[in-house]
Amino acid sequence: MKLNIALLAGDGIGPEVIDQAVKVSNAVAQKFNHEIVWTSALTGTAAIDAVGEPYPDATHDICMAADAVLFGAIGHPRYDNDPKATVRPEQGLLKMRKKLGLFANVRPTFTFPSLIDNSPLKRERIEGTDLIILRELTGGIYFGERGRKDDGNTAFDTCTYTRVEVQRLAKLGFEMAMARGKRLCCVDKANVLETSRLWRETVQDMEKDFPEVTVSYEFVDAVAMRLVQWPNSYDVLITENLFGDILTDEASVISGSMGLMPSASIGVHTSLFEPIHGSYPQAAGKDIANPLATVLSAAMMFEDAFGLKEEAELIRSVVNKSLAEGIVTEDLSGKNKAYKTSEVGDWLAKNI
C-alpha cells in the first residue's frame, strides 16, 4: 500500500519525537511491504520564523494532498506572556484544525500496568481506567466572534454551536461507545449555557438511534471531579471544544503516562495524529524527550487512517516491550539507565 503522509514536526521537541515515529513507521512499512511517502512542511514558530505565518498555505496544500498528517507539537515561550502579540503559533494550530475540518479530537486515556505507580492517584483509583474523550475541535468559543469595545476596556468572546456540528461529533461518540463499553457521557453546562442545552437536547434526540448505548448527562464541573475520583468509571465522553481542552488535559495526567498518550483528530478532508504533550521547550534539542506518545500516534494512524490494524498492533507491542525492558527516556527510567530519544527510536525500529 502506498501511504502519503504529511509530516509536521513543529516546535520544541516536535522534530526530535517525530524523527523516532518516522523511523518506526519506516521499519513497519518495510516489514509489511508498504511504501510511505513523507512530505515535510512547516508549522508553528518554525513557520513564523521562515515565512511569517504559523500555518502557511503551502503547508495546507501538503496536508490536503496527503492521506494523513503526523504532527509533533507547537508553541513557544516567547509568545506566552505577551497578550498583545499579533501572530502566535497557536493560531496556526487553530487555522489548521479549521481548514482541514478536524472536527473531532479523540483522546484516549489508558494505563500501562508497568507505569501505574507514576500516577498521582492511588492505584485503586486509576487501575482499569480506559476512557476516551471526544472533543469537538472546530466550533465553540475557539472560533466565535471576539474583540474589544470601549477603548479596549471591554473584551468579548462568543461561543456558538449548530445542531449539525453537535450531531456530527455525537454520532462519532455513539459509534465509538458501540465499539467499546456502550456507555456515553455527554458533558455540558446545560444548567447555565444555551449552547449546552442545544448539545444536551441534540444528544437526547439521537439516543433512539443507538438503543444499546447507555447515555448519561453530566455537568462539566462534576466531570472535573469524577475524573479525579473514579476515572475508571467512564467509557466514552463527548464534549464541546473548551470543556474538552480542560478535561482532556486533566485526564491526561491521571494515568501517570502523559508522555505516552497519543491522539487523533478526525477530519472532513484528512486526519491528523499527534502526541498530546506539548512542545516542551525546556527539553528541545537535548535528545531527552519521550518519543513514545508520537510513536503510538503513528500506530493510531496506521489503524485509523489506513485500516492497517496488524501494523498498529506491532508498533504497540514493541512499545510495550521497550517499557518492559526499560529502554526508556529519563522521565520513565527512575533509578535505571536513561536512554536518549534517538536511542529509544532506534531500538524500537530495530525491534519491529
Add this chain to the structure above:
Amino acid sequence: MKLNIALLAGDGIGPEVIDQAVKVSNAVAQKFNHEIVWTSALTGTAAIDAVGEPYPDATHDICMAADAVLFGAIGHPRYDNDPKATVRPEQGLLKMRKKLGLFANVRPTFTFPSLIDNSPLKRERIEGTDLIILRELTGGIYFGERGRKDDGNTAFDTCTYTRVEVQRLAKLGFEMAMARGKRLCCVDKANVLETSRLWRETVQDMEKDFPEVTVSYEFVDAVAMRLVQWPNSYDVLITENLFGDILTDEASVISGSMGLMPSASIGVHTSLFEPIHGSYPQAAGKDIANPLATVLSAAMMFEDAFGLKEEAELIRSVVNKSLAEGIVTEDLSGKNKAYKTSEVGDWLAKNI
C-alpha cells in the same frame, strides 16, 4: 454585638446542614455575648414551589437588610435532564449572585491531617496543600447574552469582561496573596480568548502595585493538570467565572475532604457563606449529610463578615475535635459508628 443574618436553607440536604450551623452559631453567640437575629427566606426549588420563583424579591430584601447570608444548597434532579425547563433553581443562584453583587467566590482547599488518606491522590501529592481559588462570580459567560437562531438550530453564549471587573477581583487576589504565601497565579486561556487577554494584561498592569507578590500566568488546561499533580504548589489562584466553576470543583475533591470545605462569596452589598457541596438530593431528609462544611462556613462568616476571629477559631477547633474523636457522619466514619447529622450538630454546640 448584634448579628443580622439571613438564612437561606435551600434544597436537598440544605435545611439539615443549615440547622447544625445555626445551633453552633447560637452556642458561640451565647458564649461571647452576641445576639444573632436569624431571618429565614426561601430560595431554589423550595421557592419555586411556594411562589414560582427561585430567588423571590422578598428573599432579596431580607438578604439586603442582613449583615451576612448563610446559605445551604440548591438544585433538584427534576430539572437536570430537562433542557427545556423555563424556571430552574440555578437561575435563583445566578440572580442572587448578580443582585447581591457577589463578585468574588473564595474557595479554599486545605487538608485535615486525619482525613488525608481519603484523598484520591497519593499522600505525598496532597500533603501540605493549602490554596485558595478566587473565582469571579458575576461576569463572563454566565451573564452574557445568549439565545438561539435559525429556528433553534444554532445556539450562542457570550463571554464578556470589563477591565474594572477584572481589577476588582484581581485586587482581592493580590491582597489575599499578601496575607498568605505571596504567590498569585492568574489562570486564563490567553492563547485563544480575547477576554483572557484582557485578564492577563490587567493583572500584569497591577503587578507594580504589589511588588512583593510573585505572579504567574498559566493556561486553564495546564492548571487542570497541575491541580492533580502538585496541588501543594499553589497559593492563591484568580480566574474568571466558568474556569473557576470547573477548577474549584476539581480542587475540592483532591483534598479528600469535600464534605468539609466552606466558601465565601464577597459582595458589594453583603457577603454570603456556604458549603461547597451541593444539595445531594439522594441524602435529603435522612439526617445523614455531613454538616461540617456548613459549620465551617459559619466560622468563615464570623471572621470575614463580622471580624470575630476568636469565635471563628473556636468553631474550627471544635470541628477538629469532632474529627479527632470520631463524632462524624457516615461519609467519614469508616468502620466506626456513624453519627447522624443532628447528633454531630448537637455535639459541636455542646462543646463550644
